[in-house]
Amino acid sequence: xxxxxxxxxxxxxxxxxxxxxxxxxxxxxxxxxxxxxxxxxxxxxxxxxxxxxxxxxxxxxxxxxxxxxxxxxxxxxxxxxxxxxxxxxxxxxxxxxxxxxxxxxxxxxxxxxxxxxxxxxxxxxxxxxxxxxxxxxxxxxxxxxxxxxxxxxxxxxxxxxxxxxxxxxxxxxxxxxxxxxxxxxxxxxxxxxxxxxxxxxxxxxxxxxxxxxxxxxxxxxxxxxxxxxxxxxxxxxxxxxxxxxxxxxxxxxxxxxxxxxxxxxxxxxxxxxxxxxxxxxxxxxxxxxxxxxxxxxxxxxxxxxxxxxxxxxxxxxxxxxxxxxxxxxxxxxxxxxxxxxxxxxxxxxxxxxxxxxxxxxxxxxxxxxxxxxxxxxxxxxxxxxxxxxxxxxxxxxxxxxxxxxxxxxxxxxxxxxxxxxx
Amino acid sequence: xxxxxxxxxxxxxxxxxxxxxxxxxxxxxxxxxxxxxxxxxxxxxxxxxxxxxxxxxxxxxxxxxxxxxxxxxxxxxxxxxxxxxxxxxxxxxxxxxxxxxxxxxxxxxxxxxxxxxxxxxxxxxxxxxxxxxxxxxxxxxxxxxxxxxxxxxxxxxxxxxxxxxxxxxxxxxxxxxxxxxxxxxxxxxxxxxxxxxxxxxxxxxxxxxxxxxxx
Numbered sequence: 001x002x003x004x005x006x007x008x009x010x011x012x013x014x015x016x017x018x019x020x021x022x023x024x025x026x027x028x029x030x031x032x033x034x035x036x037x038x039x040x041x042x043x044x045x046x047x048x049x050x051x052x053x054x055x056x057x058x059x060x061x062x063x064x065x066x067x068x069x070x071x072x073x074x075x076x077x078x079x080x081x082x083x084x085x086x087x088x089x090x091x092x093x094x095x096x097x098x099x100x101x102x103x104x105x106x107x108x109x110x111x112x113x114x115x116x117x118x119x120x121x122x123x124x125x126x127x128x129x130x131x132x133x134x135x136x137x138x139x140x141x142x143x144x145x146x147x148x149x150x151x152x153x154x155x156x157x158x159x160x161x162x163x164x165x166x167x168x169x170x171x172x173x174x175x176x177x178x179x180x181x182x183x184x185x186x187x188x189x190x191x192x193x194x195x196x197x198x199x200x201x202x203x204x205x206x207x208x209x210x211x212x213x214x215x216x217x218x219x220x221x222x223x224x225x226x227x228x229x230x231x232x233x234x235x236x237x238x239x240x241x242x243x244x245x246x247x248x249x250x251x252x253x254x255x256x257x258x259x260x261x262x263x264x265x266x267x268x269x270x271x272x273x274x275x276x277x278x279x280x281x282x283x284x285x286x287x288x289x290x291x292x293x294x295x296x297x298x299x300x301x302x303x304x305x306x307x308x309x310x311x312x313x314x315x316x317x318x319x320x321x322x323x324x325x326x327x328x329x330x331x332x333x334x335x336x337x338x339x340x341x342x343x344x345x346x347x348x349x350x351x352x353x354x355x356x357x358x359x360x361x362x363x364x365x366x367x368x369x370x371x372x373x374x375x376x377x378x379x380x381x382x383x384x385x386x387x388x389x390x391x392x393x394x395x396x397x398x399x400x401x402x403x404x405x406x407x408x409x410x411x412x413x414x415x416x417x418x419x420x421x422x
Numbered sequence: 423x424x425x426x427x428x429x430x431x432x433x434x435x436x437x438x439x440x441x442x443x444x445x446x447x448x449x450x451x452x453x454x455x456x457x458x459x460x461x462x463x464x465x466x467x468x469x470x471x472x473x474x475x476x477x478x479x480x481x482x483x484x485x486x487x488x489x490x491x492x493x494x495x496x497x498x499x500x501x502x503x504x505x506x507x508x509x510x511x512x513x514x515x516x517x518x519x520x521x522x523x524x525x526x527x528x529x530x531x532x533x534x535x536x537x538x539x540x541x542x543x544x545x546x547x548x549x550x551x552x553x554x555x556x557x558x559x560x561x562x563x564x565x566x567x568x569x570x571x572x573x574x575x576x577x578x579x580x581x582x583x584x585x586x587x588x589x590x591x592x593x594x595x596x597x598x599x600x601x602x603x604x605x606x607x608x609x610x611x612x613x614x615x616x617x618x619x620x621x622x623x624x625x626x627x628x629x630x631x632x633x634x635x636x637x
Binding site for chain 1: 486488490491558573574575576595597598599600601
């Protein structure tokens with residue numbers, strides 16, 4: 001009895017703290033939860049960072065768990081915002097009976113839950129509100145498949161369809177497509193797991209989980225912010241990306257007009273990387289396949305990571321320094337009439353259990369998330385060239401594929417997808 | 423009272439997107455606003471009413487009001503009520519078009535490891551400047567003999583009634599929820615469906631009953 005009363009009192013205290021001020025709620029809640037532990041840790045972090053003058057600018061002034069990324073805005077978060085260490089991509093199928101009204105109800109719940117979770121506030125009906133208190137830069141990004149638009153009685157963009165089949169593909173249906181996509185990212189895997197579960201609890205009356213793909217990058221604080229990620233082949237991955245906040249990025253990524261204006265498209269490819277056969281390739285071969293140095297991602301023609309490759313440069317023997325079969329050359333379309341497309345890739349690594357009983361010790365790869373205003377004009381030509389010739393194809397196999405339309409961001413009081421569905 | 427939930431849905435759509443607080447504002451004390459009265463303002467109405475203010479004559483702020491989705495029968499509503507009064511306030515009842523009968527319930531251990539709920543005689547006191555949390559497994563508002571299915575993603579208007587005559591309207595968001603399955607005390611009358619609170623809404627029809635998932 002007394003134990004129950006105590007717990008109830010504590011819950012009330014927590015709620016009261018959260019209500020005291022919208023902005024201060026997170027901090028107040030955290031303080032009540034474990035004031036001593038949180039404070040000690042904060043101090044320890046602060047001292048550690050201050051002691052190492054190497055990176056004084058990055059000295060933490062607050063716990064990463066308390067940091068939030070705004071949910072509301074012109075664009076959905078989770079695309080132009082820095083990619084956090086952890087992400088989960090969820091593909092859902094609408095239940096057969098989910099009609100237009102049910103789609104709208106579902107999206108209202110989803111919008112409200114996402115807005116609260118990303119602010120570090122427990123959604124309504126959250127049975128584990130403590131897990132929502134430290135969002136750790138949580139973002140929730142929602143995409144529509146053609147099925148959702150059809151169910152809602154709205155025309156889908158012409159590009160919103162599965163990609164054409166490529167000879168390199170070995171697609172597994174259970175890893176692709178879907179009516180609804182959630183991309184949830186956070187610096188903390190526990191915050192991420194809770195958010196994903198809460199969002200799914202709000203959705204399950206209207207949809208079922210088709211696939212779930214969990215991915216990771218470096219843990220927060222491991223490398224300097226802005227460092228290009230590395231994949232499990234050890235390659236610097238994503239050097240050619242346009243930089244968020246630049247006109248080049250805006251042109252490449254955001255849809256300029258129509259119901260999806262301010263939105264974008266997501267091409268999500270699960271690319272299996274055969275790390276076991278990759279092991280057989282020596283360092284020179286690996287760099288030639290890529291066209292870049294492994295050490296720093298610089299083109300084989302020299303300079304730094306972000307210096308332009310010199311595709312005309314030749315070796316003493318007259319061969320291109322950046323080989324014709326290399327990934328960077330094929331992706332850029334240097335030798336093609338229709339080259340020069342720009343996409344924004346925001347990939348995550350995956351490393352899961354290999355098939356039981358098999359000889360392989362790894363099942364690894366890349367959750368290749370590519371955002372672009374028009375996948376047919378931007379993504380498809382690149383993919384076609386790579387499918388035709390790219391030495392990396394020897395060690396990589398697309399096993400999942402999906403295309404989603406990402407509606408623009410929601411203003412406060414709006415529902416995600418409102419401009420598309422209303 | 424004739425239920426008009428479908429007609430109100432356009433209104434509720436806008437209200438359903440409130441941020442943190444679901445209480446209506448001082449100028450929106452009519453518990454059954456005409457369709458369009460709130461929706462016409464779009465986000466602006468939501469923003470102003472989302473501030474958690476209350477009518478000047480009822481110093482009670484309602485936050486995070488929500489109702490467990492149910493197809494029929496009964497369900498429960500929850501919220502956090504914060505008083506700015508300098509004297510205790512007593513919540514003695516509620517009314518809503520969603521249900522003809524509404525009771526205030528408390529939850530207590532039934533002495534055999536379970537929890538049972540029963541009507542709370544005299545309602546709930548909110549101390550001066552204090553907070554009352556209505557939550558699953560604790561004090562809550564029971565909606566009986568639901569007029570229509572309450573579907574997750576919609577919302578219902580509930581007017582909270584206080585002992586001093588004050589009325590505080592609020593908008594409660596409907597959410598699917600697996601919990602709040604306490605047994606009812608055996609001496610309860612008029613509880614209708616004794617199977618437990620209604621089936622969860624699915625937003626469109628039948629689905630694999632997540633109500634039944636073992637917890």
